[in-house]
Amino acid sequence: MTRDEFLAQLGELLSCLPENQAQDARRFYDEAIADRMEDGMSEEEAVAAVGTPEEAAAAALEELPAVPRAVAKTRRRSSALLWVLVILGSPVWLSLLVAFVCVALSVYLCIWALVGCAWAVALALGAGGAAALAFVAAGIGIGNVPFALAMAGSGLALVGMALLAGAGAWALTRAFARISALWAQKALSPFKKLEVDDKTTGEAHRPPRIHLAIAGVLIVLGVGLAAVGFAASGFDAGVFSVQLDAQTGAAVLGGVQLDHPLGIFPLS
């Protein structure tokens, strides 16, 4: 084989690469052959010494990620064959692909549903706390002090728990967002070469955990207040109850029936 034949074959085998990369490989082997001829070999010997064009092409393609390399290798045989395989195999690979994507997607959605649940719990606790605190005003309005205390206590405790649950939900969200990014990278890795950045996620720049301290104080304070209210009511669990009937307009706060509920709450 002559030098020109070798280089032409190599160029053809590397036609799947960008032109500058194929050119770079051709120049490298051109130089290797020329140096051997300068060293006293005949052209034939020099070409034989650098190996076959197939070996050279395989080596140049070695650094490609898996999928482009497979495509390049199949194309090397024949692009028609590649398309025949793709089309004939489509009932198999297409359905497998769809199934795989669906499973991956549903697992992914489940994970985010879990995160959504965490947020819903936090939100529900917060809303419950806010409602309880609103009833404090009503308790004071009707002069039912144990009820007001019980509501204030459980309101504060619920808000504290909402803070805790919110912090947990936030941590979950961040963790899954990070995992999602990792998975996306993994999923793309057969197609694209990725720079691996070993960014150590910062334990160092954690935000101060002041909200956790606040939550703790709120819960302790709330439970204390609620206990006082409970005691003041003569240990009647009804002190924690609120019954509102939107149809009759009747209201029972902390076990005490109100005579004129409409004065306190704009019930229809």
Place this chain on the structure above:
Amino acid sequence: MEAQMKRGFLEACVLRAVRDEESYGYRIVKDVPACMGLTESTLYPLLKRLEKAGCITVRSAEHNGRLRKYYRITDVGRQRVDEFLAEWPSVQEIYRYVEGAQQ
């Protein structure tokens, strides 16, 4: 030779070949010990990898009316050679351990 090990050895050999002065493809193939069986098709991706990792620099210069690429080691490359050499005691230890199985 085991593939991963050979890869590490080859890398160290090529870095050594361009350490004291710059060198070019054919000369690297000749300089590296024959037992490594280094050929152009092994050398080409290896040089690319080393260049990408910043272990060597490349320049083109004219030689006999044609261009030839010359490779030279960088500080990062030197450091990698040092790391390779620093592993020798543990390689020796492993060798002695495996050799012990023969007796």
